[in-house]
Amino acid sequence: MMDALHRISRDPLGLLGLILVVLIIASALLAGLIAPYDPIKLNIIDRLQGPSVDHLLGTDQLGRDLFSRVLYGGQVALKVAFISIAAALGIGVFLGMLAGFGPKWLDNIIMLFFDTIRSFPTVMFALATVALVGPSLGTVIAVIIVTSIPTYGRVVRTQTLTIKSNEFVMAERAMGVSTTRILRVHILPNVIGPLIILASMDIPTVIALEAGLSFLGMGVKPPTPSWGSILNDGYTLIRNTPWPIIAGSIPLVLITLGFTFLGESLRDLIDPKLRKNV
Amino acid sequence: MKVRPTVQTGVNQKRRQILKATGAIGVAATTGAFSEVIYAQGKKILKIRAYGDLRSLDPAFSQGVIDEEIQSCIYSKLIQYKPGREWGYDLDAAESIEQVDATHIKFKLKAGIMFTGGHGEMTAEDVKYSFERIINKDLESTNAPDWGTLREVIVDSKYEGTIVFDDAYPPAWNIAMPYIVGNIISKNAWQAAGGKVDTTTPSVSGPYTHKEWQPKQKTILARNPDWHGGDAPFDEIHIFPIDDENTAQIAFESGDIDCTRVSLGSVGNLKASPPENSTLEEYPSLFYVWVGMNVENEKMADINLRKAVQHCIDVPSIMQASYFGAASPSTGIIAPGLIGNRAKSNVPPEMNIAKAKEYLAAAGMSDGVSLTLDVLNKAANVTTAQVIQATCAEAGITLEVNLHESGAFWSLGDSSAGERYKDIQLILNRYSMAPDPSYATAWFVTSQKGIWNWERYSDPEFDRLEAAAKAETDNSKRDEMYQTMQSMMEDSGAYRFLTHEATPVIFRNTIKPAFRPDGLPLIRGFTSA
Numbered sequence: 001m002m003d004a005l006h007r008i009s010r011d012p013l014g015l016l017g018l019i020l021v022v023l024i025i026a027s028a029l030l031a032g033l034i035a036p037y038d039p040i041k042l043n044i045i046d047r048l049q050g051p052s053v054d055h056l057l058g059t060d061q062l063g064r065d066l067f068s069r070v071l072y073g074g075q076v077a078l079k080v081a082f083i084s085i086a087a088a089l090g091i092g093v094f095l096g097m098l099a100g101f102g103p104k105w106l107d108n109i110i111m112l113f114f115d116t117i118r119s120f121p122t123v124m125f126a127l128a129t130v131a132l133v134g135p136s137l138g139t140v141i142a143v144i145i146v147t148s149i150p151t152y153g154r155v156v157r158t159q160t161l162t163i164k165s166n167e168f169v170m171a172e173r174a175m176g177v178s179t180t181r182i183l184r185v186h187i188l189p190n191v192i193g194p195l196i197i198l199a200s201m202d203i204p205t206v207i208a209l210e211a212g213l214s215f216l217g218m219g220v221k222p223p224t225p226s227w228g229s230i231l232n233d234g235y236t237l238i239r240n241t242p243w244p245i246i247a248g249s250i251p252l253v254l255i256t257l258g259f260t261f262l263g264e265s266l267r268d269l270i271d272p273k274l275r276k277n278v
Numbered sequence: 279m280k281v282r283p284t285v286q287t288g289v290n291q292k293r294r295q296i297l298k299a300t301g302a303i304g305v306a307a308t309t310g311a312f313s314e315v316i317y318a319q320g321k322k323i324l325k326i327r328a329y330g331d332l333r334s335l336d337p338a339f340s341q342g343v344i345d346e347e348i349q350s351c352i353y354s355k356l357i358q359y360k361p362g363r364e365w366g367y368d369l370d371a372a373e374s375i376e377q378v379d380a381t382h383i384k385f386k387l388k389a390g391i392m393f394t395g396g397h398g399e400m401t402a403e404d405v406k407y408s409f410e411r412i413i414n415k416d417l418e419s420t421n422a423p424d425w426g427t428l429r430e431v432i433v434d435s436k437y438e439g440t441i442v443f444d445d446a447y448p449p450a451w452n453i454a455m456p457y458i459v460g461n462i463i464s465k466n467a468w469q470a471a472g473g474k475v476d477t478t479t480p481s482v483s484g485p486y487t488h489k490e491w492q493p494k495q496k497t498i499l500a501r502n503p504d505w506h507g508g509d510a511p512f513d514e515i516h517i518f519p520i521d522d523e524n525t526a527q528i529a530f531e532s533g534d535i536d537c538t539r540v541s542l543g544s545v546g547n548l549k550a551s552p553p554e555n556s557t558l559e560e561y562p563s564l565f566y567v568w569v570g571m572n573v574e575n576e577k578m579a580d581i582n583l584r585k586a587v588q589h590c591i592d593v594p595s596i597m598q599a600s601y602f603g604a605a606s607p608s609t610g611i612i613a614p615g616l617i618g619n620r621a622k623s624n625v626p627p628e629m630n631i632a633k634a635k636e637y638l639a640a641a642g643m644s645d646g647v648s649l650t651l652d653v654l655n656k657a658a659n660v661t662t663a664q665v666i667q668a669t670c671a672e673a674g675i676t677l678e679v680n681l682h683e684s685g686a687f688w689s690l691g692d693s694s695a696g697e698r699y700k701d702i703q704l705i706l707n708r709y710s711m712a713p714d715p716s717y718a719t720a721w722f723v724t725s726q727k728g729i730w731n732w733e734r735y736s737d738p739e740f741d742r743l744e745a746a747a748k749a750e751t752d753n754s755k756r757d758e759m760y761q762t763m764q765s766m767m768e769d770s771g772a773y774r775f776l777t778h779e780a781t782p783v784i785f786r787n788t789i790k791p792a793f794r795p796d797g798l799p800l801i802r803g804f805t806s807a
Contacts, residue, residue: 042668044665062664217660217683218683240546
């Protein structure tokens with residue numbers, strides 16, 4: 001771990017990514033301590049104010065402090081990202097290994113399931129689901145889980161197919177080791193590395209999807225702060241004040257850059273071909 | 279500015295030529311030279327925005343204001359709405375018209391009103407055909423209710439006729455004759471076309487003819503040289519369907535349109551720095567916005583809870599947050615300027631949390647209660663919902679705001695579309711309105727339960743009054759009846775009236791517009807300044 005951090009610290013972009021990620025995660029986790037105001041408390045008199053000492057990013061149309069809403073919006077974004085990616089990763093790894101290691105008929109069924117889900121454009125699928133069951137944080141998470149499973153599942157399946165024909169796996173089988181143990185002890189550690197990179201690079205995509213749905217009013221319910229709903233307020237108020245747009249977009253830009261730089265740096269770290277200092 | 283195409287050889291030459299041409303187009307666009315080009319062609323064109331696209335040119339199947347804005351330019355009516363700040367009418371095809379008794383209106387047409395396409399002169403037969411086909415059950419016109427108790431039109435002579443009603447129907451003067459169902463069409467032309475038309479029309483008699491419809495792009499009207507009123511002021515009128523008001527404002531600022539309604543949020547900025555050579559005018563609107571409560575829902579069945587919600591809603595805050603202070607609190611569903619408008623509501627616009635808590639205690643819900651508020655997903659509605667959510671929380675009412683896209687929202691209270699109407703607790707709603715009070719109250723009678731009456735409010739006395747007021751010819755009595763009806767609605771606790779909104783419009787000073795008192799454009803009345 002320390003070695004990985006040391007290596008990342010020697011890559012300027014990787015270091016920048018790490019700093020951004022840590023900064024945003026910390027600001028979201030500590031929102032309760034840092035935020036100067038209650039993010040949902042109305043103050044109609046002080047509405048649509050520009051940045052000031054009292055309100056660092058100004059206020060929205062209901063007089064709510066935008067800085068506080070951005071901080072709490074980070075909690076929503078990270079909650080959606082971590083829960084949905086962790087769940088999708090877990091299910092994807094399980095199904096992928098099953099498809100790769102199991103009998104051909106099971107592989108076919110799982111692949112059919114993956115292909116069916118992947119055939120829906122993600123945003124369209126999300127909009128249709130929200131229209132059917134109604135918008136909520138749970139719906140957003142569920143949609144992201146379902147649409148992300150095939151991505152991870154396919155990677156794991158391919159890796160498993162490659163590894164399962166290796167001699168050490170055949171030796172294990174010859175010794176009568178159970179399938180579960182082979183998958184858990186021998187295959188999983190070999191496939192999980194690239195997946196972590198993939199997942200870290202998916203985080204900004206997932207956050208952008210949540211923000212997109214909230215922008216369309218199909219994500220979190222009011223008055224929960226979300227970067228997407230702040231952006232939507234900004235879009236509506238663009239002729240009155242630019243600050244909600246700025247407040248909503250800055251964290252999205254930063255978190256996208258942060259996770260992308262960090263993910264790329266991690267990938268370089270893991271891929272020996274790209275490791276310059278080995 | 280003209281860009282003369284020349285034949286060039288060589289790639290570089292072509293590239294430079296393209297760059298030059300592009301530059302020239304850019305300069306032309308930024309300096310407004312395109313409008314010069316339009317005038318250089320010798321055409322005076324009015325470009326105006328409508329909030330939706332054309333759906334029908336048949337008055338029997340006209341889909342509200344959008345189609346009527348076009349139809350009123352191409353067809354004639356006995357009377358037309360008078361442009362200005364007060365509701366009234368001007369004679370159009372009628373030389374004279376009068377209410378001879380409660381159920382009879384006599385009219386005499388002007389001589390020499392010609393239908394285009396060789397369909398001859400307009401006679402009382404055409405009026406009879408135009409009005410009676412709307413109420414003909416075989417035609418299944420969606421606009422039949424606008425004619426109320428119309429029985430028939432008797433043709434007295436070539437130009438004279440009598441409109442006969444079964445019962446007195448005063449709204450005929452406000453929402454029938456000068457509006458959608460008052461358009462007079464050519465009997466000959468319509469019969470030759472098979473009895474109804476869609477997005478083309480065989481014959482017109484108004485100041486403009488329908489030249490072209492480019493779906494989702496624009497409708498083009500051209501001057502009718504045979505119009506009985508003389509020369510129409512514009513050679514062409516281009517009507518652009520633009521749903522979003524902010525987009526329409528951008529189109530106005532870039533010179534693409536000459537007149538549009540703008541959003542209430544823009545009013546402050548437009549007043550502070552108005553676009554060059556343009557005028558902003560504010561009109562009251564007839565729309566009515568309210569929070570409805572489903573009296574048949576298990577939780578909302580308790581009148582004390584409904585009254586608690588009424589007192590939790592702070593209307594002045596909503597006016598500030600959602601309407602940027604450009605709209606005023608309403609006292610009911612009938613706007614100022616119309617018969618039946620109330621001077622004040624029973625529940626004051628300001629919230630009264632202490633009173634709300636008293637009602638909650640009476641309902642046995644002192645510990646708080648959780649309710650849902652269904653909302654159409656539009657910016658002003660979402661803001662309103664959040665203000666309501668915040669003020670309700672002060673009294674201990676937790677509101678969950680459910681946003682719906684328009685398709686899902688407009689089927690919520692429809693009992694033929696499933697069981698979802700039962701789950702409605704609170705709903706933020708907004709209905710459009712015509713300039714007669716009967717048009718507002720008609721949706722809240724018992725028979726409208728599950729159609730437009732989503733609160734499922736039912737009171738036999740209200741139903742009786744609604745029917746009686748529609749047939750009452752004494753305006754002072756009508757006024758009293760409609761006021762009573764709104765009081766009954768409010769006292770039931772099922773309604774918290776919010777606002778009638780407002781209609782800010784902006785237009786270029788090169789034109790002289792004509793608006794109804796509610797700010798809707800009367801396009802046929804537009805002239806150049």
